[in-house]
Amino acid sequence: MSDVLDVSAAAAIEQIAAGELSADELFEAYRARAAADDLNAFTWVANAAPAAVAPGAPLAGVPLAIKDLFCTEGAPSQAGSRMLEGYLPPYTATAVRRLAGAGAPLLGKTNMDEFAMGSSNENSAFGDVSNPWDHSRVPGGSSGGSAAAVAAGLAPWAIGTDTGGSIRQPAAMCGIVGLKPTYGAVSRYGMIAFASSLDQAGPLTRDVTDAALLLRHMVGADPCDSTSTGLPGDIALPTAERLDGLRIGVPPQLTGEGIEPGVRDVFRRTLSLIEDLGGTLTEVELPHSEQAVAAYYVIAPAEASANLARFDGVRYGRRAPDSDTLASLYECSREQGFGDEVKRRIMIGTYALSSGYYDAYYGNAQKVRTKIADDFRAAYEQVDLIVTPSAPSVAFPLGERVDDPLAMYLADFLTVPMSLAGIPGVSIPGGLSEGLPVGIQLAGPAFSENRILEAAHALEHAIGFDGSAARREGR
Amino acid sequence: MIDRDQVFHVARLARLRLSEQEIERMTGELSSILRHIETISGVDLDGVAPTSHVVGLENVLRADEPRPSLPREVVLEQAPDTDGEGFRVPSPGT
Amino acid sequence: MTPANYEPVIGLEIHVQLATRTKMFCGCRLGFGEEPNTRTCPVCLGLPGALPVANAEAVHYALMIGMALECEIAPRSIFHRKNYFYPDSPKAYQISQYDIPICGPGRLGDIRIHRAHLEEDAAKLVHAGASGRIHSAESSVVDFNRCGTPLVEIVSEPDVRSAQQAAEWLRLLRVTLRQLGVSDVNMDEGSLRCDANVSIRPVGSTELGVKTELKNMNSFRFLERGVDAEIARQTALIEAGCTVTQETLHFDPRTGSISSLRSKEEAHDYRYFPEPDLVPVVPTEAMLDRARAALPELPAARAARLQADVGVAPDAARLLAFRPELGDFFEAAVAADGGAQPRQVANWVTGELQAALRDGELASAKVTPGALGTLVGMVEAGEVSGSAAKEVLGVLVHDGGEPAAIVEERGLAKAGGDELGAIVDRAMADNADAVERIRGGNPKAIGAIVGAVMKATKGAADGGEVQRLVNERLGA
Numbered sequence A: 001m002s003d004v005l006d007v008s009a010a011a012a013i014e015q016i017a018a019g020e021l022s023a024d025e026l027f028e029a030y031r032a033r034a035a036a037d038d039l040n041a042f043t044w045v046a047n048a049a050p051a052a053v054a055p056g057a058p059l060a061g062v063p064l065a066i067k068d069l070f071c072t073e074g075a076p077s078q079a080g081s082r083m084l085e086g087y088l089p090p091y092t093a094t095a096v097r098r099l100a101g102a103g104a105p106l107l108g109k110t111n112m113d114e115f116a117m118g119s120s121n122e123n124s125a126f127g128d129v130s131n132p133w134d135h136s137r138v139p140g141g142s143s144g145g146s147a148a149a150v151a152a153g154l155a156p157w158a159i160g161t162d163t164g165g166s167i168r169q170p171a172a173m174c175g176i177v178g179l180k181p182t183y184g185a186v187s188r189y190g191m192i193a194f195a196s197s198l199d200q201a202g203p204l205t206r207d208v209t210d211a212a213l214l215l216r217h218m219v220g221a222d223p224c225d226s227t228s229t230g231l232p233g234d235i236a237l238p239t240a241e242r243l244d245g246l247r248i249g250v251p252p253q254l255t256g257e258g259i260e261p262g263v264r265d266v267f268r269r270t271l272s273l274i275e276d277l278g279g280t281l282t283e284v285e286l287p288h289s290e291q292a293v294a295a296y297y298v299i300a301p302a303e304a305s306a307n308l309a310r311f312d313g314v315r316y317g318r319r320a321p322d323s324d325t326l327a328s329l330y331e332c333s334r335e336q337g338f339g340d341e342v343k344r345r346i347m348i349g350t351y352a353l354s355s356g357y358y359d360a361y362y363g364n365a366q367k368v369r370t371k372i373a374d375d376f377r378a379a380y381e382q383v384d385l386i387v388t389p390s391a392p393s394v395a396f397p398l399g400e401r402v403d404d405p406l407a408m409y410l411a412d413f414l415t416v417p418m419s420l421a422g423i424p425g426v427s428i429p430g431g432l433s434e435g436l437p438v439g440i441q442l443a444g445p446a447f448s449e450n451r452i453l454e455a456a457h458a459l460e461h462a463i464g465f466d467g468s469a470a471r472r473e474g475r
Numbered sequence B: 001m002i003d004r005d006q007v008f009h010v011a012r013l014a015r016l017r018l019s020e021q022e023i024e025r026m027t028g029e030l031s032s033i034l035r036h037i038e039t040i041s042g043v044d045l046d047g048v049a050p051t052s053h054v055v056g057l058e059n060v061l062r063a064d065e066p067r068p069s070l071p072r073e074v075v076l077e078q079a080p081d082t083d084g085e086g087f088r089v090p091s092p093g094t
Numbered sequence C: 001m002t003p004a005n006y007e008p009v010i011g012l013e014i015h016v017q018l019a020t021r022t023k024m025f026c027g028c029r030l031g032f033g034e035e036p037n038t039r040t041c042p043v044c045l046g047l048p049g050a051l052p053v054a055n056a057e058a059v060h061y062a063l064m065i066g067m068a069l070e071c072e073i074a075p076r077s078i079f080h081r082k083n084y085f086y087p088d089s090p091k092a093y094q095i096s097q098y099d100i101p102i103c104g105p106g107r108l109g110d111i112r113i114h115r116a117h118l119e120e121d122a123a124k125l126v127h128a129g130a131s132g133r134i135h136s137a138e139s140s141v142v143d144f145n146r147c148g149t150p151l152v153e154i155v156s157e158p159d160v161r162s163a164q165q166a167a168e169w170l171r172l173l174r175v176t177l178r179q180l181g182v183s184d185v186n187m188d189e190g191s192l193r194c195d196a197n198v199s200i201r202p203v204g205s206t207e208l209g210v211k212t213e214l215k216n217m218n219s220f221r222f223l224e225r226g227v228d229a230e231i232a233r234q235t236a237l238i239e240a241g242c243t244v245t246q247e248t249l250h251f252d253p254r255t256g257s258i259s260s261l262r263s264k265e266e267a268h269d270y271r272y273f274p275e276p277d278l279v280p281v282v283p284t285e286a287m288l289d290r291a292r293a294a295l296p297e298l299p300a301a302r303a304a305r306l307q308a309d310v311g312v313a314p315d316a317a318r319l320l321a322f323r324p325e326l327g328d329f330f331e332a333a334v335a336a337d338g339g340a341q342p343r344q345v346a347n348w349v350t351g352e353l354q355a356a357l358r359d360g361e362l363a364s365a366k367v368t369p370g371a372l373g374t375l376v377g378m379v380e381a382g383e384v385s386g387s388a389a390k391e392v393l394g395v396l397v398h399d400g401g402e403p404a405a406i407v408e409e410r411g412l413a414k415a416g417g418d419e420l421g422a423i424v425d426r427a428m429a430d431n432a433d434a435v436e437r438i439r440g441g442n443p444k445a446i447g448a449i450v451g452a453v454m455k456a457t458k459g460a461a462d463g464g465e466v467q468r469l470v471n472e473r474l475g476a
C-alpha cells in the first residue's frame, strides 16, 4: 500500500481513471492510517466511504479530510470546542457538499484550535496535535489537524479555513501547500463562523496541482451565502515552469524584522530562485501592514464575540448541569464550554464594541483595514504578486508560547494583512531550516488564484521540496 | 487600558462567569493586548472610510419562495432540554 | 401646578409583521398557530454555520411602506447586529438596521415619521409555570416558528400630544398599511404592535422631559388607556417633587397598573456593528419603480381628492378615506349616478348609513351603492322627505331592494305638486288666524299651518317645501 499512499491526489485520480487503482482500496488505505493516527490530527474518522462515488466524478473518490469547523450532516462537527462536543449538525456545509459531489468523500474530521482561534492547535478541547516533522512541536494553527494529516500522509488532501493565516501558517509549518482564496470565492455556508468578514475556506495539499484541483471544486457563488462571489473563471491546473515576465514584489515590512534567521535564509534562497526562473523582484511598500495585527485583533474578536453568542446552551451544545436560572444557564454553560483563548477573544471583542469604545477600537480598526487594502491595491499596480515568508518561525515546541497570548498574536503578522484585504495567498514549502519546513507565501490581487497557482507551480518545481520524510513515519 | 471592574462588566455583557483568578489574569492579558491594539491610534485616519466588507456586492436578495423547514424531531434532537415540542429554559426573571 | 400645566409628548414605535410568504432571512414559511417548531431551519434556529440571505419581497414591502409614509428612501442602507442574550433570540443578536435605515424621515397625516427599517422578529417564549405568569414560572419553552418573520419598525417623531391622538393616528397607519397589502395588521395576533415613548413637560417648554417606553399595547383601547395612565403617573410623580426615571414599562390592561419590565441592573449595551454576513441594499430604479407602481391610493391622498375633486366636506372625506369600505361604497354610489350630489351622498354614507348599520358590518348589509345613490337622488328631487328616506334606508340595509318600490309599497311618497298645493290652501283656510299673525309680522305662526299639512299628509310632506308654498301664497 505504501505506493498508493505516496502518490499525489491528482496522480491517484489518474490511476483510478486508468483502472490501475480502486477508489475503495484507496479510501480504506487512508481510513486505516487515519484511524491509527498518533498525531491527534483527527477528531473523527469515517467507518467507511459514505456512498459510492458517481462514475466519472472528477475527484474519483479520493478521500478528503475536513477541518472540524465545517458542518457535516450526521458526523460530529465540534469546532475543537467542549461546547460542541458530540454535536451532530442536521445539514452539510456547501463547500463540503460540492466536494463530495465532485467525488471527494469524507475521510474524517480534523482537529483544530477551538473555533479556529489560535496559531498552534494548542487551543483544542480535544488535545494538542503533533507536527509530523517533530512530534514535540506544534503543527501550526488553526487548521493544524488538516495540515498534519496531509503532511503525515494520513489523508491525501484536506480542507481548512483561514481567517488570519489559519491555512497558510500550518501548511508552512508542516511542509505542505495551503491556499487561502479571495474572500467570497468559496461559500461560508455551513462553516462555523469565527470572523465572518475574514473567514475563507481553502485546500491543504501535498502539492500545488492538488491545491488547484481541490480549489476548482470548492469555489462558486452560493445562494445561501450573500457574500459569496465565486471566481470569474475556472481554476486551471497549473503548468508553468518559468516566471518570465512576472513582476514580484518584496515588501520590507513583511520580509525583515521579526523573522528568524533560518526562515530568512530559506526566503533569500527563494528570491534568487525567482530570478533564476525569469521573474523580476521589486521592493514594494505596505506601510500599514505594521498595524495589521492590531486591527485584526479588534475586528476578528469583535465579530467572533457576536458569532459565538449563539452558544448559549438552549438549542444545541453544552448546557451546564443544574443551571436553574436563565443567568446561570448562560454564564455557566459558556464558562464551561469555552476554552481560555476563546474567552479572551470574546472579551476583547465585546470590549471593542461596547458603548464608549466602539470608535476608538472597532471604528479605527475598520479604517486601518481600508488603508491596508489601499496599500495592496497600490502595490499591485507595480507588481503581479507579492512574496514573503508564510510564518516568522519554523514550528515551535509545544507549550512554548501558551502563556503569552500577545506574542502568539504578533506572530501572525505575515498572513493577517492579506486576510484584512480579502486577497488570496498560497504557502508552499520553501525548504528546511534545522530540519523543519519553512513556508513561502505568494499573494496576489483579488481573484488572481490562477496567477498565484501558476507561479507557485513553477517555484515548487524549482525548489524540489521533498516532504516524504514526514509521511514515512509510522508507516 | 482596562481595569478589574471593566473586565467584570465586559464578562457580564458576554455572559461569561469568570472566577476571581480568571478576572485577575484576564485583566493583565487584556491590558497588554489592548496596549498593542492602541498603536492604531498612531495612524492618521482622518477622512478614511471604514471597511466592513471586502466584497463589492450589493442587493444580494432571495426570491420569496418557500423552502422546506426541518422536521421537528430533527430540530429538537440536539437540544439539552425539551418538552417534546420546544426548547425548555429556566424562565426569564427566575 | 395642575395637570393642565403639563403637555404630554408622545412618540410611537410600531412593529409591522410583513405578509411575505417566507421569513426575512430564510425560506421557512411564515407561521401563525402551527405546531411549535415546525417552521424552522438552520438559519432561523441560529445553528452553527448558517447564514442569512435577505428576502427581496420584504425589501419591496419596506420600500412601499416608505413611499406611503413619504419617507426619504436611503440610496444605500445596511444591516447591523443588535446583540442581546435572551431565549427568544437564537443568534443572541437581532439583524436590524441601525444608523442607515432603508426609510428616512417622512410623514403620515399630522405626525412626522423619524424612520422605518427592516428587521427580523424574535421567537415566542411560552411561560410554562403553574400560574403562567412570567415571574412565578419555573420554566419556559421556546417556539421558533415566529423567529425571523420580516418586520418593518416604524418610528414616529414625538409629535403626538394625547393618548386619543395616538390611537387615532395608529388607526390611520393601520388603514394605510392594510391598503398597501403588506401586512395583516392584526393587533390581536401581533402582526401590528405598538410601543409608546411618553414624557411630559410644562406647557410652553420646548425641551423634552425624561421619557419612558411603554411596551406592546395590543389594542387601540389599551394604547389609549396605557398612555393616559402613564401621563397620569408621570404628572403625579412630578407634582410630588419626584423625577421620572427612564425605563421600559408594561401596562396591565386588567388592573390598569404600570410596572417596570426589565430590571435595570442589566444595563443595555447592544454593541451594534455592521452585519458582515449581509451586503448593502441599494434600491435600483427598477426596485423603486416596482414599489411605486404597487402603491394604491392611500387614505391621506384619498381624503384630499374627495375634498378637492369630489366636493366632499372635510370630516366626511376623512372618514371615507380612513374607512376604505365606506369610501369604496361611496364612490360606487356616486358612480351609479342616481342623480345625487356627491356631497350629499357622502353625508348619507357617513351619517345615516353608518347610523343604520349600528355596529353591523357594511359587508353584511343588503343595501347596494346604487340603491343608496338613487335614494339620495329622490330626496334631492323632492320625491321623498328626509325622514321617509331614513325609513327606506333601514329597509334597504336589512332587506335590500329598490328605493322606489319601497316608497310605493309603504306609501311614503311625498305629497307634491298640485296635490300638496291644494292641501296647503285648505290648511291656510282652516287656520286663518295664523295667516293673520304671519301677516302681522310673526313668522313663527307658520308652524300651525305646516303642522296641519303634516297631519293631513301623515308626515310625507317636506316641511321646507310646505313653508315655501305658504310664503309663496302670502306673496312673501
Ligand SMILES: [Mg+2]
Pocket (backbone or CB within 6 Å): C015, C096, C119, C153
Ligand atoms: Mg425593533
Ligand SMILES: [Zn+2]
Pocket (backbone or CB within 6 Å): C023, C026, C027, C028, C039, C040, C041, C042, C043, C044, C045, C148
Ligand atoms: Zn428558517
